[in-house]
């Protein structure tokens with residue numbers, strides 16, 4: 001989807017530009033099978049009618065046992081580095097990654113949480129408001145896969161049921177091959193279906209699937225944000241008092257800079 005209109009925000013690097021809907025890792029455990037943006041989303045993007053979506057940060061929370069490679073995965077994607085030495089995350093950390101999706105600027109705020117038990121209470125304070133939950137485990141350590149159930153339950157407790165996209169990610173793919181890899185993936189796919197999650201295998205060391213994975217996360221979150229924004233704006237009843245914006249049928253009027261105050265009918 002290419003637009004001849006002026007860009008809406010500062011340019012992003014070429015590998016953060018998403019024009020086609022990124023594909024799943026395996027059709028056996030994926031959140032949706034379609035390969036195109038939703039029709040309404042494509043139209044809204046072409047018309048630059050995506051409301052406040054380009055101004056928001058969508059929250060992504062990464063959880064999982066200590067040492068599974070959460071920080072390494074995020075650093076490979078955001079900084080394109082890999083560190084062989086282990087430095088435990090203390091509490092939480094985050095990175096902001098800017099994309100341009102179907103011509104619209106879009107940002108993810110990726111929260112990296114500590115897997116160590118002693119930091120869990122600090123980290124869990126940051127689970128709230130997640131649009132995406134990534135539960136990570138080490139493909140070479142089956143126990144860490146079993147623990148993802150509990151990590152997910154903890155993260156979901158702080159969020160509205162059904163409001164988050166869930167991903168199950170097997171890390172350190174470079175350490176496994178052949179039948180061992182197939183076996184680990186089969187178990188993970190089974191659990192992903194139970195969790196209603198999308199499954200990915202990645203390697204922060206080699207970078208395999210890392211960019212494709214985060215592009216998929218960004219595209220799914222973006223599409224959901226645009227659809228939610230359209231739905232809100234097209235709701236028939238005018239609503240007053242959503243932050244500093246007044247919403248009226250299909251339009252957003254900013255309260256501070258409007259020359260003429262909007263006329264609202266009383267409900």
Ligand SMILES: Nc1nc2c(ncn2[C@@H]2O[C@H](COP(=O)(O)OP(=O)(O)OP(=O)(O)O)[C@@H](O)[C@H]2O)c(=O)[nH]1
Nearest residue numbers: 066067068069070071072084089115172203204205
């Ligand atoms: N071979 C290989 N090693 C990896 C990979 N990802 C991470 N590691 C190593 O695994 C160890 C733990 O990685 P971290 O990213 O620090 O793990 P973490 O999940 O953030 O750990 P906590 O912050 O304690 O929760 C480090 O020594 C990494 O170098 C990978 O894809 N392949």
Ligand SMILES: [Mg+2]
Nearest residue numbers: 070071088089
């Ligand atoms: Mg870490």
